[in-house]
Every structure is written in C-alpha cells, then in structure tokens.
Amino acid sequence: MSLVRSVALAATILAGAATAATPEPQKPGRLPTTVVPVHYDITIDPDAAKLSFTGQETVTIQVVQPTSTIVLNAAELAIGGARLDGSTVPTKITTDEAAQTLTIGFAQPVAAGTHKLSISFSGKINQSAAGLFASDYSDERGDHRLLVTQFEPSDGRRFAPMWDEPGRKATFTLSAVTPKGLTSFSNMPIVKEEKQPGGKTLVTFAPTPKMSSYLLFLGQGDVERKSRMVGKTEIGVITRRGALDQADYALDAAARILPYYNDYFGTPYPLPKMDMIAAPGSSQFFSAMENWGAILYFDRAVLVDPTLTTESRRQDIFNVVAHEMAHQWFGDLVTMGWWDDLWLNEGFASWMAGKVSGDLNPSWNVPAQTTAQERQAAFSVDAVSSTHPIVQKISTVDQVSQAFDTITYQKGQAVIRMLEGVVGPDAFRNGVRSYMARHAYGNTVTDDLWRAISASAGRPVKPFMDTFTLQGGVPLIRAGEPVCAGGRTRIPLSQGRFALDQASKAPQRWIVPVELTTGTARATTDVSGPAAKPATVPGCGLGIINPGQLGYYRTLHAPKHFATLTGGFASLGLSDQVGLMGDSLALANSGDVGLDRYLALVGRIPAAADPLVWDTAASQLSGLDGRLEGDPAREAFRAKARALLAPQFQRVTLRATKGEAPSVSQLRETLITVLGRMGDPAVVAGVRDLVDRGVNNIPAAVREPVLGAYIYNATPEQWEAQRRAAKAEKNPNAVGTAYFRLGYVKDPALAQRALDLALGDELSVPNKAEIVSGVGAAHPALAFDWGVAHQADINRFVEASSRARYLPRLAQRSSDAALADRVAAWAAKSLPAESRQGADTAVAAIRTNARLKAAQRGPLAAWANAR
Numbered sequence: 001m002s003l004v005r006s007v008a009l010a011a012t013i014l015a016g017a018a019t020a021a022t023p024e025p026q027k028p029g030r031l032p033t034t035v036v037p038v039h040y041d042i043t044i045d046p047d048a049a050k051l052s053f054t055g056q057e058t059v060t061i062q063v064v065q066p067t068s069t070i071v072l073n074a075a076e077l078a079i080g081g082a083r084l085d086g087s088t089v090p091t092k093i094t095t096d097e098a099a100q101t102l103t104i105g106f107a108q109p110v111a112a113g114t115h116k117l118s119i120s121f122s123g124k125i126n127q128s129a130a131g132l133f134a135s136d137y138s139d140e141r142g143d144h145r146l147l148v149t150q151f152e153p154s155d156g157r158r159f160a161p162m163w164d165e166p167g168r169k170a171t172f173t174l175s176a177v178t179p180k181g182l183t184s185f186s187n188m189p190i191v192k193e194e195k196q197p198g199g200k201t202l203v204t205f206a207p208t209p210k211m212s213s214y215l216l217f218l219g220q221g222d223v224e225r226k227s228r229m230v231g232k233t234e235i236g237v238i239t240r241r242g243a244l245d246q247a248d249y250a251l252d253a254a255a256r257i258l259p260y261y262n263d264y265f266g267t268p269y270p271l272p273k274m275d276m277i278a279a280p281g282s283s284q285f286f287s288a289m290e291n292w293g294a295i296l297y298f299d300r301a302v303l304v305d306p307t308l309t310t311e312s313r314r315q316d317i318f319n320v321v322a323h324e325m326a327h328q329w330f331g332d333l334v335t336m337g338w339w340d341d342l343w344l345n346e347g348f349a350s351w352m353a354g355k356v357s358g359d360l361n362p363s364w365n366v367p368a369q370t371t372a373q374e375r376q377a378a379f380s381v382d383a384v385s386s387t388h389p390i391v392q393k394i395s396t397v398d399q400v401s402q403a404f405d406t407i408t409y410q411k412g413q414a415v416i417r418m419l420e421g422v423v424g425p426d427a428f429r430n431g432v433r434s435y436m437a438r439h440a441y442g443n444t445v446t447d448d449l450w451r452a453i454s455a456s457a458g459r460p461v462k463p464f465m466d467t468f469t470l471q472g473g474v475p476l477i478r479a480g481e482p483v484c485a486g487g488r489t490r491i492p493l494s495q496g497r498f499a500l501d502q503a504s505k506a507p508q509r510w511i512v513p514v515e516l517t518t519g520t521a522r523a524t525t526d527v528s529g530p531a532a533k534p535a536t537v538p539g540c541g542l543g544i545i546n547p548g549q550l551g552y553y554r555t556l557h558a559p560k561h562f563a564t565l566t567g568g569f570a571s572l573g574l575s576d577q578v579g580l581m582g583d584s585l586a587l588a589n590s591g592d593v594g595l596d597r598y599l600a601l602v603g604r605i606p607a608a609a610d611p612l613v614w615d616t617a618a619s620q621l622s623g624l625d626g627r628l629e630g631d632p633a634r635e636a637f638r639a640k641a642r643a644l645l646a647p648q649f650q651r652v653t654l655r656a657t658k659g660e661a662p663s664v665s666q667l668r669e670t671l672i673t674v675l676g677r678m679g680d681p682a683v684v685a686g687v688r689d690l691v692d693r694g695v696n697n698i699p700a701a702v703r704e705p706v707l708g709a710y711i712y713n714a715t716p717e718q719w720e721a722q723r724r725a726a727k728a729e730k731n732p733n734a735v736g737t738a739y740f741r742l743g744y745v746k747d748p749a750l751a752q753r754a755l756d757l758a759l760g761d762e763l764s765v766p767n768k769a770e771i772v773s774g775v776g777a778a779h780p781a782l783a784f785d786w787g788v789a790h791q792a793d794i795n796r797f798v799e800a801s802s803r804a805r806y807l808p809r810l811a812q813r814s815s816d817a818a819l820a821d822r823v824a825a826w827a828a829k830s831l832p833a834e835s836r837q838g839a840d841t842a843v844a845a846i847r848t849n850a851r852l853k854a855a856q857r858g859p860l861a862a863w864a865n866a867r
Contacts, residue, residue: 027395029394029395029396029399030165030338030395031071031072031073031101031163031165031168032067032071033064034063034064034065034067035061035062035063035064035067035070035071035072035163036061036062036064036163036168037059037060037061037062037072037162037163037168037170038059038060038061038062038114038170038171039059039060039170039171039172039173039207040057040058040059040060040160040162040170040171040172040173041057041058041059041173041175042055042056042057042160042172042173042174042175043055043056043057043174043175043176043177043202044132044159044160044174044175044176044177044218045176045177046125046132046147046176046177046220047125048125048134048145048147048179048220049145051124051125051126051127051134052122052123052124052125053122053123053124053125053132054120054121054122055120055121055122055123055159055160056118056119056120056121057118057119057121057160057161058116058117058118059116059117059118059119059162059170060114060115060116061114061115061116061117062113062114063110063111063112063113063114063115064112065112066109066110066111066112067109067110068105068106068107068108068109068110069103069104069105069106070103070104070106070110070117071101071102071103071104072101072102072104072161072162072163072164073100073101073102073154073156073157073161073162073163073164073165074095074100074101074102074121074157074161075097075100075131075155075157075158076097076123076124076131076158077095077102077121077122077123077157077158077160077161078121078122078123079093079095079102079119079120079121079161080119080120080121080122081093081119081120082104082117082118082119082120083117083118084106084110084115084116084117084118085115085116086116086118088106090104090105090106091105091106091107092104092105093105100154100157100397102119102161104117104119119160119161121160121161123158123159125147126158126799127764127765127766127797128283128765128766128769128797128798128799129150129281129283129286129766129799130150130155130158130799130800130801131149131150131151131155131156131157131158131159132147132148132149132158132159132218133147133148133149133150134146134147135147135148135221135279135280135281136280136281136764136765137240137280137281137732137735138730138732139240139242139730139731139732140242140730141241141242144221144222144240145221146219146220146221146222146223146240146279146280147218147219147220147221148217148218148219148220148221148277148279148296149216149217149218149219149291149296150283150286150289150296151164151213151214151215151216151217151291152214152215152289153214153339153397153400153401153403153404153801154214154397154400154401154801155214155799155801156213156214156216159216159218162213163213164213164214165212165213165338166212166213166214166335166336166337166338166339166443167212167335167337167338167443168212168213169210169211169212169335169441169442169443170210170211170213171207171208171209171210171211172187172207172208172211172216173204173205173206173207173208174186174187174188174204174205174208174216174218175202175203175204175205176202176203176218176220177196177200177201177202177203178200178201178202178203178220179199179200180198180199180200180201181222182220182221182222183220183221183222183223183225184203184218184219184220185218185219185220185223185225185238185275185277185294186205186216186217186218186219186294187205187208187215187216187217187271187291187292187293187294188205188206188207188208188271188272188273188293189205189206189272189273190203190204190205190206191204191205191206192204206272208292208293209270209271209292209441210441211292211332211335211441212332212335215290215291215292215332216291217277217291217292217293217294217296219238219277219279219294219296221240222240222241223238223239223240223241224238224239224240224241224242224243224244225237225238225244225275226244226247226251227273227275228251228255230254230255230258230259231258231259231262231268232268232272233258233269233271233272233273233274234272234273234274235251235254235255235258235273235274235275235276236251236273236274236275236276237250237251237275237276237277237278237302238275238276238277238278239277239278239299239303240278240279240280240299240732243278243299243303243732243733246278246303246304246305246306246733247276247278247302247303247304248304249304249314249317249318250276250297250302250303250304250317250321251276253317253318253321253322254274254276254321254325256360257321257322257325257356257360258274258325260356260359260360261325261326261328261329261352261356264352264356264429264432264433265329265432265433265436266432266433266436266437267329267333267433267436267437267440269328269329270333271292271293271328272293273293274293274295274325274328275293275294275295276295276297276302276321276324277294277295277296277297278297278298278299278302278303279296279297279298279299280298280299280732280733280735281298281299281732281736281764281766282298282300282736282766282767282769282770283298283766283769283799283802284769284770284773284798284802284806284809285401285404285799285802285805286404287300287301287320288301288302288320288323288324289324290324290327290328290331290332290349292328292332293328295324295325297320297324299732299733300313300733300736300737301316301317301320302317302320302321303317303733304317305700305731305733305734306700307696307700307703307731308700308703308704308731308733308734309700310665310669310700310701310702310703310704310705311662311665311666311669311701312665312666312669313704315357315361315364315662315666318357318361319353319354319357320353322352322353322356322357323349323350323352323353324349326348326349326352326353326356327345327349329436330344330345330348330349330352331344331345331346331349333436333440333441334435334436334439334440334441334442334443334444335442335443335444336443336444336445337443337444337445338394339394339399339400339403340391340392340393340394340445341391341444341445341446342394342400342403342404342408343390343391343407343408343412343446343469344444344446344449346404346408346409346412347390347408347409347411347412347413347415347416348412348413348416350374350409350410350412350413351412351413351416351417351420354366354367354370354374354413354417363661363662364662364663365574365610365612365663367548367575368573368574368575368577368578368610368612369612370413370417371549371575371578371579371582372578372579372581372582372612372615372616374409374410374413374414375410375414375549375552375582376582376586377406377410378406378407378410378411378413378414378552379474379498379554379582379586380500380586381405381406381407381410381411381841381845382406382407382411382472382473382474383473383474383498383499383500383501383504383586383590384499384500384501384503384504384841384844384845384848385501385503385504385840385844386837386840386841386843386844386845387407387472387473387504388407388472388837389407389469389470389471389472390407390408390411390412390415390468390469390470391446391469391470395834396832396834396835397801398801398804398831398832398834398835399834399835399837400801401801401802401804401805402804402805402835402837402838405837405841407472411552414552415465415468415469415552417550417552418468418513418550418551418552419453419461419465420550421515421548421550421551422461422464422513422524423453423456423457423459423461424457427453427456427457427458428453428456428457430456431449431452431453431454431455431456431457432452432453434452434455434456435448435449435452435453438452446469447462450462450465463511464510464511464512464513464526467509467510467511468510468552471508473497473498473499473504473508473510474497474498474499474552474553474554475495475496475497475498475510475512475552475553475554476495476496476497476498476553476554476555476556476592477493477494477495477496477512477514477527477545477546477553477554477555477556478493478494478495478496478532478556479491479492479493479545479555479556479557479558479561480492480493480532480558481558481559481560481561482543482558482561484540487538487539487540488536488537488538488539488540489516489518489536489537489538489539489540489541489543490534490535490536491516491534491535491536491537491543491545492532492533492534492535493514493525493527493532493533493534493535493545494527494529494530494531494532494533495509495510495512495527495528495529495530495553496530498553498554498586498587498590498592499590500589500590500848501844501847501848501851507530509528509529510528510553511526511527511528512526512527512528512551512553513525513526513551514526514527514535514545514546514551514553515545515546515547515550515551516535516537516543516544516545516547517537517543517544517547518537518538518539518540518541518542518543518544519539519541519542519544520538520539520541521537521538521539522537522547523535523536523537523538542564542565542568542571543561544572544576545557546576546579547573547576548573548575548576549575549576549578549579554583554586554587555583556583556587556592556593562584562597565580566600566601566604567604569601569604569605569606569609570606570609574610574612574613577609577610577613578612578613578616580601581598581601581602581613581616581617581620582616584597584598584601585598585620588856589848589852591855594859595856595859595860595863596859596863598620599859599863602617602620602621602644603644605617607647607648610663611648611652611661611663611664611666611667612663612666612667614645614648614667615663615666615667615670617644617645618645618648618667618670618671618674618675619670619674621641621644621645621674622674622677622678624637624641624856624860625637625638625641625677625678626815626849626853627815627849627852627853627856627857627860628853628857628860628861629815629853631857631861633857633860633861633864633865636861636864636865637860637861637863637864638678638679639864640863640864641678642675642678642680645671645674645675646680646682648667648671649671649675649680649682649683652664652665652667652668652671653668654668654672654686654687654690654702654706655699655702656668656699656701656702665701668701668702668705669701669702669704669705670705671683672687672702672705672706672708672709673705673708673709675709676705676708676709676710676712676713677709677712677746679713683709684709684713687706687707687709687710688710690702690706690710691706691707691710695707695725704737707722707738707741708741708744710722711741711742711744711745712741712744712745712746712778713746714745714747714750716747716749716750719742719745719747719750719753722738722741722742723742723757725738726738726739726742727762735764735767736766736767736770737770739757739763739767739770739771739774740770740771740773740774741774742754742757742771742774743755743770743771743772743773743774743775743776743777743778743783744774744775744777744778745774745778746778748779748782751775751778751779751782751783752782754771754772754774754775755771755772755775755782755783755786757771758771758772758790758793758797759790759793765796765797766797768797769797769798769806772786772787772794772810773809773810775810776809776810776811776812776813777813780810780811780812780813780814780816780819780846781811781814781816781819783810783811784807784808784810784811784814784819784822784823785822787806787807787810788807788822788826791807791830794806794807804831804835804836804838804839805837805838807823807826807839808823808827808838808839808841808842808843809838809842811823811842811846812841812842812845812846813845813849814846814849815846815849815850815852815853816846816850817846817847817850819846820842820843820846820847820850823839823842823843823846824839824843826839827839827840827843
C-alpha cells in the first residue's frame with residue numbers, strides 16, 4: 001500500500017515538472033539560470049573500506065534558452081565523462097574547486113527544451129559530517145562503519161554533480177549498490193532489488209517528491225528497523241544493531257507529534273514513510289538533519305539510553321524530534337528560495353517544536369523554559385556589534401554555513417512567538433495553513449509568509465515584522481511609573497535600544513507591540529522611538545509589561561514599579577518571573593541599571609519558588625562567578641552563592657525520588673554542575689563517592705552531571721582513570737560525551753593533556769573535535785592558541801564548510817581582551833571578509849565579557865562581603 005502510494009505521488013509531481021521560461025539574471029554565488037534540473041537518476045557504489053565511491057547519473061534537464069555550457073555544482077569529485085541525450089560528447093569538461101562548480105562545454109549550443117545529461121564520477125567518503133561520510137563505532141561485537149549523508153547546506157555536490165541550490169527543486173530516483181549483509185535506506189521506500197556480482201544487491205528507491213538537493217539522503221550499514229502506522233504514514237526508526245529499543249521514546253514522540261502537525265499545517269504529511277535514523281558520532285554544528293522522509297540524528301540526539309539519559313536529555317530528544325518533523329513542512333514541503341531566508345526553515349521549526357512540546361507535555365513548562373533559555377540566548381547575541389538581521393544577504397558557502405546561528409534559530413523562534421501573540425493563535429495558524437497550501441513543493445521568501453498571515457489576521461504584519469527581521473538589535477522598552485486613576489492604569493512607554501557594547505548603542509527604531517495587563521484586562525500599544533507614549537489598561541492591579549514574555553524586547557521598569565514587582569515576585573507567572581530575572585541581570589550588564597538591582601532580586605526569591613526559577617538563578621550566579629576569575633573576592637562570592645543555593649540542593653539531593661516533577665530533576669542536574677564548578681564541598685564529596693562506588697551504578701538521572709563535576713575537579717590520577725574508561729567504552733552513545741568531559745577540566749595541565757590526545761590515533765575524527773571543544777569551554781585561550789598552531793590537524797577533523805567558525809568558537813567564552821585581539825588578527829589573516837561572521841561574534845563576546853569583568857568586580861565583591 002505504501003509502495004503504490006509513493007509511486008503514484010512521484011508520478012503526479014513529475015507530471016508537473018518545470019517548463020521553459022525566461023531565465024533570471026545570475027546572482028552572486030549562484031549558478032546560471034539557463035538550465036533547470038527536472039529529475040535525477042543517480043546510482044552510487046560505495047566502498048566503505050577504502051572510503052571512496054563511484055557513481056553515475058542521468059539528469060533530465062530543461063534548457064530555458066540555448067547555451068553552449070551547462071554549469072552545475074561539484075566538489076571533491078573526479079569526473080569520468082559526460083554525454084548529452086546519449087550521444088553528444090562535450091568538447092570540454094572543467095571543474096573549479098574554489099567555486100565548487102562543474103562546467104560542461106559543447107561545440108554547438110544546446111537547444112531549448114528537455115534533454116538528458118549523463119555524467120560518471122567518483123568521490124571520497126569523508127570521516128566528518130559532509131557529503132557521504134563514515135560513522136565509525138565500536139561495540140561488544142567489534143568495529144563497524146555506517147555510511148550516511150549530510151548535504152545541508154552545500155554538500156550534496158560532494159555526492160554527485162547537481163544544481164545544489166534550494167531553489168533548484170527536482171525529483172530524485174536513487175539507487176545504491178549494497179554489500180551482502182548490509183541494508184541501504186533513503187528518503188523513499190525500496191521499489192526494486194537486483195542481484196549483482198560478488199553477492200551485492202542494487203537497491204532502487206521510489207522517486208522522491210519535488211524537493212531541494214540538500215534533502216536527499218542515503219544510508220548503508222548493519223542496522224535494525226522498527227515501525228508503526230500513524231494514519232496513512234509509516235513512522236520508522238533505524239539504529240545500529242543492538243540499539244533499536246533505545247529508539248522507542250523517539251518513535252512514541254513522533255507518533256504523538258505527527259497527528260498534531262497534520263492538523264496544524266492543514267496539509268497531511270505527503271510521503272509514505274518517515275524514518276528517523278540514529279548514527280553514532282557527532283558534529284560540532286548540528287545534531288540532526290531533516291532529510292525528507294529520512295531524518296538523520298546523531299545517537300545522543302534521539303536515543304534514550306537507560307544508563308545515561310537525564311531528564312533534560314529526554315526533553316531535548318522530544319524537542320529535536322519535533323524540530324526535525326516540523327521541517328517536513330517548513331523546509332521540505334515549502335523551502336526558502338535562497339539561504340537569505342534560512343530563518344523560514346530554522347526559526348519556524350524551533351518555534352513549532354517548542355509549541356508542540358509544550359502542548360503535549362504541559363508539566364515541562366516549555367514556554368517558561370523558552371523564556372529563560374532560548375530567548376535570553378538570542379538577546380545576548382543580538383545586543384552586540386556582531387549581530388546581523390534575521391534575513392541576511394548570502395553569496396558564499398561560508399556565509400551559508402555561518403547563517404546557522406543563534407539569530408536564525410533562537411531570534412527567529414522568538415519573533416515568530418511574538419507574531420503569534422500579536423495576531424492570535426487561530427489567525428496565525430490559518431495563515432500558516434494558507435501558506436502551506438499555496439506554496440507546496442515550491443520556494444518562498446519571507447514576504448510570502450507575511451502576506452498569508454496578514455490575510456488571515458485582517459491586518460498588515462509586514463511593517464512591524466520588517467523592523468525585527470531586516471535589522472539586527474534588541475528593542476528596549478523604558479517604562480515610567482504606573483499611575484492608576486479612574487479604574488485605569490497608565491504607564492508612559494518609550495522605545496530605545498538594548499546594547500551590550502558601545503558599537504551597538506546607535507539609535508534604532510522598531511515598531512514594538514507592547515502588551516500590558518493588570519490581571520483583569522489586557523491592552524496592546526505599538527511603541528516606536530524615544531518619545532514617551534502613554535499606554536493605558538483597565539484595572540488597578542499589579543501592572544505587568546509583556547505578560548508571558550511573548551514580545552521580543554527588554555523592559556526597563558521604573559524604580560518603584562520594579563520594587564513592587566520584586567515584592568510581588570511570587571504572584572507573577574513563571575514566564576514573567578524568569579523574564580524579570582533575565583531583564584534585571586541583562587540591564588545591569590548593559591549599564592542601564594546597577595547590578596545591585598539584580599542581586600537584590602535574586603536574594604528575595606522565595607525558597608519554595610518553582611525549580612525553574614532556582615535553575616535560572618544558579619545559571620546566572622555561575623556566569624557572575626566567572627567575572628571574578630583571578631580576583632581575591634571570588635571565594636567570598638562563591639561562599640555566598642553556595643549558601644543561597646544550598647537549601648535548593650538539600651531540597652533535591654543527589655538522588656531522584658519517584659514521581660518528582662521534571663523541573664526538580666533538571667534543577668538537580670544544574671545544581672550538581674554549578675556547585676561542582678564552584679567547589680562546593682558537599683557536592684564534590686558526593687560526586688566522588690558516587691564515582692568511587694562504580695560509574696555503572698550512578699543513576700541515569702544524574703550520571704552526566706556527576707561525571708562532569710567529577711572530571712572537572714579531577715586529580716591527574718582520576719583524569720587518567722577516566723581516560724582509560726573512555727578508551728574502553730563500548731557504548732557508542734557515551735564515547736563522544738566522555739571525551740568532551742576529558743577536555744572540560746579545571747586543571748590547565750590536564751586540559752593540555754586532552755589537547756595532546758587530539759593529535760594521536762586513540763580518538764575517532766568526531767571525538768577529536770569533541771575533546772578540543774571541551775578544552776575551549778574551560779580554557780578558551782589555551783584551546784584557541786593550540787588550534788592556530790595545529791590548524792592543519794583541525795582541518796582534518798572539522799568539515800570544510802564549518803572550519804571558519806570552529807576556531808573562533810573555541811575562544812568565545814573568554815573574558816581576556818588580548819585573546820579577542822588574537823582572534824581578530826587570525827581572522828584577518830586566514831579568512832576572506834565574507835567568512836568572518838563567526839570570528840566577529842567571538843570577538844564581540846570576548847570584549848563584552850572583558851568589559852563586564854572589569855565593571856562588575858567591585859559590586860560583586862561588595863555583595864559577597866555584605867552581611
């Protein structure tokens with residue numbers, strides 16, 4: 001039944017293939033528009049042992065106007081030959097490795113119309129996540145190699161010559177030569193299997209729907225699969241042999257999410273199956289990829305291991321599954337026309353994942369978690385000089401890779417959340433349904449979404465949303481003291497700019513929809529510019545600005561109003577509590593208020609406050625602790641912070657209790673980590689006792705933070721013992737995290753020992769990147785300087801499209817201004833100007849950290865020593 005449906009679907013889409021049209025002008029960084037791909041027939045023959053493959057393809061193309069050259073993408077491929085329409089041989093075939101293009105020239109212009117272009121080629125199987133790559137792992141049965149693909153954003157061209165741009169949609173029929181005993185799997189079900197010499201089988205998959213090249217997928221290895229029908233869709237999980245039961249949680253999650261999405265989007269999932277593939281290993285820049293019908297996850301992002309998986313990790317897995325499934329519509333069915341509008345994929349999928357996770361799991365308090373975490377992350381990156389607009393101009397491969405960042409994901413998610421709050425959930429959903437129906441199997445730009453939602457809401461949304469998507473930066477709403485008269489509360493409001501560095505303080509205007517409530521009524525006022533505008537709302541209760549924290553802006557309350565909010569903290573909603581905490585600390589960091597305001601607030605949090613509030617406080621205090629690195633006042637600060645958090649640790653203890661709330665388990669994880677880094681004697685002793693009793697006896701709910709705190713404080717002997725344990729580990733899901741922890745240590749000599757491991761043969765390619773990243777998290781300068789000295793080694797274990805970001809990210813947590821100068825100098829010397837977004841972000845973060853360290857040392861010391 002599924003097979004018949006898949007073939008019928010593909011036939012329908014093929015019937016609607018592109019017809020001749022006038023080509024568009026060629027844009028920078030893009031292929032000529034004179035030739036359009038319609039359908040690819042690709043056959044791949046991998047040699048896993050030799051890390052190489054051969055391939056051949058026949059592409060049905062539409063020539064829009066006569067041309068003597070056909071230009072498409074190819075990278076790290078050797079071209080064996082090409083023919084047009086079976087007989088015409090090109091006069092010239094050239095590859096440009098820098099431009100990642102293949103140009104096929106003919107003696108006579110190729111006539112407008114439909115043609116078939118055949119190409120033979122060969123390529124390499126990578127060991128980092130680019131193109132066709134090897135996912136190597138060991139278990140109790142020995143050493144194994146799973147082959148999978150990763151094409152987004154621009155690595156499909158490493159698999160086969162193709163028009164590797166999101167707007168060049170086509171259908172694909174993929175075939176793979178499969179060794180005996182192995183299984184091949186792809187976007188669509190298998191339709192044919194043909195025996196080959198040497199016991200191999202040629203496996204052919206059904207044609208795909210019309211889609212972008214970066215969504216094509218091939219996997220091959222010794223795997224297991226289970227599935228279930230949800231409506232008309234077969235949902236499957238594919239894992240390495242022996243790990244299949246660990247995918248049950250993800251399978252259950254997907255079965256719950258799919259009906260929700262079918263209803264929300266108004267367009268049922270269109271493919272016959274949706275596999276979720278778990279691959280051992282890791283990447284430094286993604287954990288899962290939304291290939292249509294064949295979603296790739298690294299093990300840790302999708303498998304629930306009963307010996308390892310914490311509550312936070314379980315929630316992350318649900319969220320990641322929800323994110324990638326959302327992409328099956330936002331990204332796969334409807335795709336941005338070019339990478340400028342990547343946020344239409346990633347921002348929306350992030351928002352949608354939070355929405356469905358919260359609706360299906362109300363005990364998780366997802367809206368408040370989003371306010372405390374993702375939204376704060378967006379504000380922090382968006383408030384410095386290195387920020388950029390959500391919709392940005394992209395022309396190079398490095399720029400595409402760099403676009404997968406906090407602005408695209410977390411800020412994108414936040415402004416969508418704001419938009420839904422402004423127009424209302426029903427109008428927003430109806431607009432999304434219209435957008436899906438109108439643009440199915442096509443490509444869009446941001447304005448297409450605005451048109452659909454505006455039509456549904458009965459009001460234009462583009463004017464105010466443009467101010468959030470076409471410029472970077474964070475609005476600051478300054479609120480005067482509330483005055484209640486005649487049964488109405490009046491608050492003067494003005495709009496400024498929240499900025500963490502001087503370069504970001506230039507005046508800027510947004511149209512900010514500001515919502516207010518007094519508990520009995522709500523009102524929304526658009527605020528733009530520095531002139532105060534009175535806003536009124538019925539009622540005289542406690543005035544809340546931005547209730548639920550849906551708006552993307554910081555709020556600066558007048559002093560008496562802030563004091564009232566602090567006194568009434570317990571009466572605020574959970575999102576408003578963590579939002580007030582986030583704004584208070586951030587406004588101290590920007591210099592808009594003194595740090596004493598935040599410290600007074602955190603000192604008045606009720607002991608019985610929600611665990612998420614204390615989780616937030618612990619994380620914030622940990623950040624402030626870093627500002628006192630090398631300062632004599634640090635121990636006094638730590639003592640006071642530990643005293644503030646100790647009752648919460650006594651509340652949750654080191655061990656979980658049956659039936660506890662998920663937030664309690666998450667608070668325990670955070671307290672073990674934060675107090676362990678602060679050297680809390682009770683926590684350090686507790687984790688050492690647990691480890692000494694045997695790592696395998698540590699409960700899964702705390703195993704990850706316990707081992708992290710243990711190794712962070714390790715002696716050389718303890719570190720070496722954990723290194724031997726990592727080397728002997730036979731659980732592929734645990735290995736990468738184990739090596740990251742070996743890098744994330746307090747002792748710089750042990751951190752150097754971790755870096756030395758990255759140069760040897762003990763670690764796999766992904767784990768070399770993991771251990772160096774661990775060092776960067778604890779010792780940024782050490783890791784960055786080592787990376788510069790060993791850049792050739794780093795280039796061997798980080799995929800090419802991510803190298804421009806990897807080294808600067810190692811340095812990003814530092815507060816040493818001299819390191820910022822070294823990062824900037826390295827980028828100027830080593831990277832083209834258009835490839836420096838990652839370096840610019842790191843430099844801005846380091847300089848901000850350095851400024852805050854200097855400015856806040858005094859207030860933190862005064863707070864620490866106050867009685």
